[in-house]
Amino acid sequence: MLRSMWSGVSGMQAHQIALDVESNNIANVNTVGFKYSRASFVDMLSQIKLIATSPYKNGLGGQNDFSVGLGVGIDATTKVFSQGNTQNTDVKTDLAIEGEGFFVISPDRGTTRNYTRDGEFVFDANGNLVTTGGYVVQGWVRDDIKNSSKMSETDFFKVDNTGPLKNIQIDPGMVMPARATTEVSLRANLNAGRHVDQMASIFALDSSAKTPSDGINPVYDSKTNLTQMAEDVGALFNQDGDAFALNENQGIWVSYKTSHMVNEIVPSDTTNTIGLNGTQISFTNDSAVSGVSTLVAAQNAINAVKDKTGIEAYVNGGLLSLENKNELDGDEKVKNIRVTASGTGAFSSFIQGDADITSFRYRYTKSVSPDSATGQFRTTEDLRALMQYDANMIKEPTKAYSESTASVSVTVNKYGMFEIANKDNGDNEKQNLNLFVSGYASENVTNNVLFKDTMKSLNTASLIEGGTATSTSKIGHAIHTTSIDMIDSLGTKHTIRFEFYKTGGAEWNFRAIVPEPSEIYGSSPSRPNVFEGGKLRFNSDGSLAGMNPPVLQIDPKNGSDAPQRVNLKFGLSGTFGGLTSVDKISETYAINQDGYQAGDLMDVRFDSNGSLLGAFSNGKSLALAQVALANFANNTGLQSEGGNVFSASGNSGEAMIGAANTGRRGGVSGSKLEMSNVDLSRSLTQLIVVQRGFQANSKAVTTSDQILNTLLNLKQ
Known part of the structure; x- marks a missing residue:
């Protein structure tokens, strides 16, 4: 009779514990990262009267045991680590784990390690990332921010997570050093069509100093500071933007006198x-x-x-x-x-x-070494020199020609016009000229009307000695310009301007210009901030065939590192990913450089890998730290310490620490918190079940009491 009473008492005690567990679950329904528990009921040892026997070979069959249970007990309260719902917050340092894992935290700056699912983090006065209970979050901290100028862009978002854990501490006054530009990348098209809208005057040429025809080392006029550079006439355009497109042997006649x-x-x-x-x-x-x-x-x-x-x-x-x-x-x-x-x-x-003979034929040739004796020309300088020689021989045939003493000068002025001036030679005789330009054509060569009409503006009935000069219409070359700010090692901006101009059928040149007093290595001593002679070649499909030079060396002249090497990434040979030249308007699609100025830390946020990204005033973001996650062989073996904190126990196994999204560790989400996984509908239902169990066990006690009372009354 006493066994039934004590069984009822044990049942009431066990259900009381279950009631305590469910009440605790309900109390923590809004606790961030809380994991509900359940009470595990087990029966107690039974009182065995007879043991079970096996069947005899001949005779009685087998018999079951005869035992009486002694009640119920609770052998464990087990936490259920199911995923809780995540909730968006407005706090950028909040972090939620999605999947398995625990944040690693420490109450003594890393000596002791504890664990939590509560990602409600804030910064303290010293820049430590801490929980609301003051535990310092553990992880990996970037210690090479001073070397950030040497990192690639992909390294900006990586933190070395192979080293030992550290306290995550971020200096709120952190400064990112400047990074000098090392690369300029460009995607653009340079118009390959017969008509262009973007055009500039051809380079000026004087009449006393011949200019190099390769265009690498230009001459600068000392008076006007204009670039003098010979250009391929076949690649030039009239003032309406229509290409001359001169073919072999096309050209003009110029008559200097009747x-x-x-x-x-x-x-x-x-x-x-x-x-x-x-x-x-x-x-x-x-x-x-x-x-x-x-x-x-x-x-x-x-x-x-x-x-x-x-x-x-x-x-x-x-x-x-x-x-x-x-x-x-x-x-x-x-x-x-x-x-x-x-x-x-x-x-x-x-x-x-x-x-x-007073009229001379000038024929265009694609040869790099035209025969001046037969009136061949390729460049503007070739044509200018031929015209000046012939004009002077017509005016003064008895004098030996000398370019320095020529009384008829042929120049290309700053407006891109061939200009002829009949200067006074100092004698008493007025030797006037009359000019007439006409087209050259033969059985095998057609008349290039565009070129002829441009040059015909030279026509004049009387080019008076000492009088007004006469000139052609404007001649231009196709251009495209683009610019970008490059950064030196001090973080100072310098605008670098690229000017592209067409020099041949599938060839363009470019110049690079930086503001004075900056200098570009390899430029002219008279204009050290202007680099000339960059060359581009394109394939027949408009893709880039090659470029030179691939790098510029710049001296900012302000105390920063020099020379500053800037790689020009204008595209790979045979591809369309950089510069192209097709029959389409010249335009820049994208121009970028990899330098940046120094910047102050303005804001922080977490990414999906648990990296703490810092946003700086220079527009750059840098991963400053990465939180560590731990998982265990047996999560339910963790010891709850209160305050949403767990510690490892002998039955949890050692913490396996690593980054989010590795191993069995889940991912993380910034500006979110994991809510309690308590299901109120389940918990309230469980309360009813526990209550009924308690009532039923109390009934067993009262029934046993009544039977015991009956036994006592037998004496009467």
């Missing part, structure tokens, strides 16, 4: 012949019959083929004058006056080889 020749005509009634500019001319005239003098007949015969020779004849004082104004487009057959076959009869005074 060609003249005066000769006597011998009276003759026979057949009279002469070859002028390759055209055979003949006539027969009997003046007694025709009434036309031999002089007039010769004039008429020559004028009849003017469209073939360009030569016009007229009678002047009893002499026959020939004149060619050199105004017809074509080849040498319509230019100048050349006796190509000696005259007979009336023309007997004209001897083969007689000529008056």
Whole structure:
């Protein structure tokens, strides 16, 4: 009878403990990171009267044991580490674990380690990242911020988590040092079309100092400080932005004076012949019959083929004058006056080889070494020098030509115009010129009208010695400009400007300009802040074929590290990821550099790896630290210390520490907290079950008491 009573008492005691556990669960329904517990009921040892027996081979079968239970007990209260819901917060230092793991915290700056799921972290006065209970959060701290200028961009968000754990402490006055620019990357297109809208005047050229044709070492005019550089004429554009696109041998004629020749005509009634500019001319005239003098007949015969020779004849004082104004487009057959076959009869005074050459043919060639003796040119300097030489020889044929003493100067002015000036040579004779530009064409070469029309602006009936100069229309080259601020080692900004200009069919040059007093190594001594001679080549599909130079060396001249090497990342050969040149407007898609100024720490936040990112005033973010996570072989073996804190026990196993998202450790989310995993509906239901269990056990006690009372009454 006493066994049943004590069984009821043990049941009441066990359910009382279960009630305590569920009440604690309900009390912590809003505790951050709380994990609910459950009471584990077990039966007590039974009082065994008879043991179980096995069946006999011959006879009785097997029998079960005869035992009486002695009640119930609680052998453990087990925590259930299921995931709690996460809740967004407005606190950037809040952190929630999603999955397994515990934050590592310490009450004594790392000597002792405890663990928690509560990620409600704040910074204390010394910059320590602590829990609300003052425990310092453990993890890995970046200690190389002074070397951040040497890191790659990907290293900015990595913290070395292979070392020992440290207290996470962040200096609120932290400063990120400046990083000098080491790389400028550019994505842009340079217009390869026959028409461009972005254009600048071609480089100026003077008439006394020849400029190099390679464009690497430009000459600067001492008076105007303008760059003088020879340019490929075939890559240039007229003032409307239309490309000359000169083909081999296309070009112009420039006449500096009207060609003249005066000769006597011998009276003759026979057949009279002469070859002028390759055209055979003949006539027969009997003046007694025709009434036309031999002089007039010769004039008429020559004028009849003017469209073939360009030569016009007229009678002047009893002499026959020939004149060619050199105004017809074509080849040498319509230019100048050349006796190509000696005259007979009336023309007997004209001897083969007689000529008056005042018009000169200038033919474009793609050769890098044009033959000036035949009037070939490739660059603006080639053409300028040819024109100046010929103009001076026409004006003063008896003088030996010297560029330094030339009285006719041909220049390219600052507006991109070829300009011809007939300067006074100091004698008493006025030697005027008259200019006329016409197109060159032949059976194999077409007339380039765009180039001819541009140069025709030189035309003037009288280029007076000592008078006003005459010039062509504006000539330009296709350009594109872009700029970016680069940073030196002191954090000072310097704007670097890139100017691209077309120099050939698939070739562009570029210059780099930095503000004075900065200098670029390899630039001209007269303009040390301007680097000329950068070259780009493109493939037939518009992809980049190659570039030079790949790096610039800059001296900021302000006490910062020098030379500062800046790699130019304009794209890989054969790709479209950098510079391209297709028939499309020139434009910059993206230009970037990897330098930055010094910055103050402005804000912090956590990322999904548990890294504490610092946002600096220079716009950069840097991982300053990373929180550590621990997991255990048996989470339920952890000892609860109160205050949302656990400690390892003999049954939890050693802490396995690592970063979030590694091993069995879960991920983390910033600006979130993990809420309690208590399910109120379950807990309240469990309360009812526990209550009913308690009531039932109390009934067993009262029933046992009544039976005991009956036994006592048997004596009566």
